[in-house]
Amino acid sequence: MHEMSIALEVGRLVELELERNPGRLLSVGVMIGDDAGLEPESLAFCLEAVLAHPPFDGARPVLNRVPGDTLRLEYLEIDDGRPDD
Amino acid sequence: MAVRTIEVREKLMARNNELAADVRGRLAQSGVPMFNLVSSPGSGKTTLLERTLDLLGEELGIAVVTGDVQTQNDADRLARRTRRLVQAVVTGGACHLDASQVLKALEAIDLADTRLLFVENVGNLVCPASWDLGEVAKIVVLSVTEGEDKPLKYPKMFQQARYAVLNKMDLLPHVPFDLDRAVACAREVNPDLEFFFTSAYTGLGMESWFDFLRRQARVPVSA
Numbered sequence: 001m002h003e004m005s006i007a008l009e010v011g012r013l014v015e016l017e018l019e020r021n022p023g024r025l026l027s028v029g030v031m032i033g034d035d036a037g038l039e040p041e042s043l044a045f046c047l048e049a050v051l052a053h054p055p056f057d058g059a060r061p062v063l064n065r066v067p068g069d070t071l072r073l074e075y076l077e078i079d080d081g082r083p084d085d
Numbered sequence: 086m087a088v089r090t091i092e093v094r095e096k097l098m099a100r101n102n103e104l105a106a107d108v109r110g111r112l113a114q115s116g117v118p119m120f121n122l123v124s125s126p127g128s129g130k131t132t133l134l135e136r137t138l139d140l141l142g143e144e145l146g147i148a149v150v151t152g153d154v155q156t157q158n159d160a161d162r163l164a165r166r167t168r169r170l171v172q173a174v175v176t177g178g179a180c181h182l183d184a185s186q187v188l189k190a191l192e193a194i195d196l197a198d199t200r201l202l203f204v205e206n207v208g209n210l211v212c213p214a215s216w217d218l219g220e221v222a223k224i225v226v227l228s229v230t231e232g233e234d235k236p237l238k239y240p241k242m243f244q245q246a247r248y249a250v251l252n253k254m255d256l257l258p259h260v261p262f263d264l265d266r267a268v269a270c271a272r273e274v275n276p277d278l279e280f281f282f283t284s285a286y287t288g289l290g291m292e293s294w295f296d297f298l299r300r301q302a303r304v305p306v307s308a
Contacts, residue, residue: 001180002212009097021091030097037215037241071098076091083087 003038006071007046011056013073018055023078025051025059032063033070040065101216104184108191108219115196116303119187119204121218123242124226125235126208129252131159133226133285133294134203138166141295145302146200150174150190152182152207159205170194181212184219200303210239221301222247229253229260233267240274248279250294255284 014028028051032040040063047061064074096102112119122130131151138147150172151160160173172190174182187204194202204220206213214223225246227235230253236243243249249271257264271278281297283290 001209002215005179005181005183006097009100012100013093013095013097017091017093021089023089026088035241037211071096073093073095073097075093077088078091079088081087 003042003046004049006038006043007050010047010073011050014051014076015055017076018078021076021078021080023080025056025076025078027060027062027077028056029062029064029074029076031066031070031072031074033066033068035067035069036071037069038071098215098217101184104188105217105219108184108188111188111191112196112202112219115199117196117199117202118221118301118303119202119219120301121204121206121213121220121223122226123206123210123213123223123246124208124228125210125231128208128226128228128231129285130205130208130226131162133250133252133283134163134205135166136285136288136291137203137295137298138163140291141201141298142167142169145298146198146305147203147302148172148194148199148201149203149205150182150187150194151205152176152186154178154180154207163205169199176207180207180209181216182206182218183216187218200305201298201301210235210242214239214242214245224248224250226250226252227267227271229257229262229264229267231262233263234270236267236271236274243271243274243278246275246278248281248297250281250283252283252285254282255287255289 044061051059124130148169149163152174154176157173160171164171174186223246281294
């Protein structure tokens with residue numbers, strides 16, 4: 001039931017990360033344990049709602065389900081606008 | 086376009102846990118133990134605290150922080166039983182208290198004049214299990230009007246709790262509640278759980294609860 005609280009914390013951390021690494025956010029990876037006390041579908045729904053707004057530009061949440069009670073923001077995928085190496 | 090993947094690997098509960106550590110540190114400095122009362126709605130947390138404040142509020146210098154989704158009715162009820170501050174946190178929709186709310190509530194509490202602190206969490210057996218508030222222990226309240234298998238349905242909460250209060254024992258003759266099964270279900274998920282069997286409404290079985298609290302409260306500073 002506290003999926004929205006967690007989604008907002010993801011938003012806060014992503015925003016901090018975007019300040020360090022500016023660019024257009026494409027996707028956000030979250031690792032979620034089966035015993036983390038969260039419903040993955042509900043978390044995905046809440047993340048979509050949070051990421052729909054600026055500065056997130058409708059980035060896609062990607063949930064990586066794992067055993068245990070892990071709950072962490074894994075990665076951001078951004079387009080930094082620079083040409084490919 | 087250049088797509089870059091930035092590894093973050095940040096625990097999503099890290100911020101709450103840091104604030105909980107802050108709460109724990111402040112309370113340890115003052116020697117005040119804090120217990121986090123959790124349960125489903127209607128199991129009798131507020132009545133348990135009313136009885137406790139009536140008998141021990143002054144003796145043990147008990148302060149309370151209450152959390153509710155809406156209204157401060159519980160805080161108002163408890164404030165009638167004590168001269169000490171009862172801090173109400175209205176979560177405005179959130180299903181749990183978090184450590185930042187408790188930290189803020191602590192600012193208004195005179196810890197030097199407090200020997201024991203209770204947090205009455207939002208009535209919910211799911212979410213409060215995930216949020217460390219800086220408590221010494223979670224105390225889960227279960228009443229005999231609920232299902233005996235609640236510990237199996239909500240294992241995380243019963244695993245997180247160190248103590249369980251089985252409340253509304255006065256109603257036991259009137260409801261189809263299997264006490265032994267309830268205890269067995271709770272011990273199945275947490276063999277170390279310590280039980281109190283009470284009726285906060287009638288006062289039945291409250292003595293062992295009171296004795297427990299007397300042992301837990303900060304030792305008073307002698308004059």
